[in-house]
Amino acid sequence: MRSTFYDDDHQEFRELVRDFIAREITPNYARWEADGGLPLELYPKMGETGLVGLAIPEQYGGMGLDDYRFRMVINEELSRAQAPSVNAAFGVHDDIVIAYLLDLATDEQRERWLPGMADGTRLSAxxxxxxxxxxxxxxxxxxxERDGDDWVLNGSKTFITNGVNASLVLVFARTDPDAGSHGYSLFVVENGMPGFEHGRKLDKVGLHSQDTAELFFSDVRVPAANLLGEAGQGLIYLLERLPRERISIGAAALASAETAYDWGREYVFNRSAFGQTIGDLATVRFTLAELETEIDITRAYVERCILALNDGELTTVEASKAKWWATELEQRVITRSLQLHGGYGFMEEYPIARAFRDSRVQSIYGGTTEIMKEIIGRDIAKRSR
Structure with a gap:
């Protein structure tokens, strides 16, 4: 079945992405994983190539491409190149923080922050x-708490993607304990603000070169000019933009599942046992049939969600369905593909082994599978009464 999801512009962009990955990421990725971090110079290189800040308007140095299919291309190619740490770090910067700034920042804030985010010299979290x-x-x-022209920020955050390298952090904080859901606000905290400290790099099961850290705020004086949007609207802003974050994770999970399936399929038709290729065994063929069917059906739904996102119509429930299903599918596919590799699947030299640990977090961050099901279940109950 021929897909009409991508057009010629997306395919041309794909070649640009593949060339960059082959030149700058693939030769270095194993070393970055061993060293436990991505080099800061990677992001300016991506910016120079036009891979960062795709949706940022050209007047701020971006590409002005407000079409998530271009981001999906990057998702797919980084997955095929076995570089999920880059995908995770890049996704927070491009899919989440930049989207908030484009929607909520004032003209003055855009002038201050977006150029550096578009050229890769300023990484965000x-x-x-x-x-x-x-x-x-x-x-x-x-x-x-408001104090004159500033807000005084106190507290700590954990499990923050890009927490070590980010120079600009979007912080969710309580600003009025008596205002219920209207008692939260968003602040942009920048490196150099006294009292703001990056904590230790956390030791994770996977994604070893993607920096995840703790952040600490001790009487940080945040200028009122760094309040994003209106005070008291922070929770509403988060809820409005969670669909984009969750479809971003779902899209990455789908691309990862497709890549893992390809590794397993190629392996079983190049490995022999009992006088035939493993792929000719009925049990293996059934496994491949199940995985390919689930992946194809999932892609159809994820693509539909991305087109809805482009049109500004993606709902929280639709994104929650895509997120939980695609991330759980990713783990099923990777686990079964590893099984098809036999003992070699447990060896670090094979990409399926690395994918096994790297993928586990996908069904946790951005809202756990259980939370996604609760959101969907509440909607079902509401519609059924």
Missing amino acids: VAMTEPGAGSDLQGIRTHA
């Missing part, structure tokens, strides 16, 4: 999760 508050964002303790 989003700080929501805390040691005692993950999926329940209303349980956060980080708070800010």
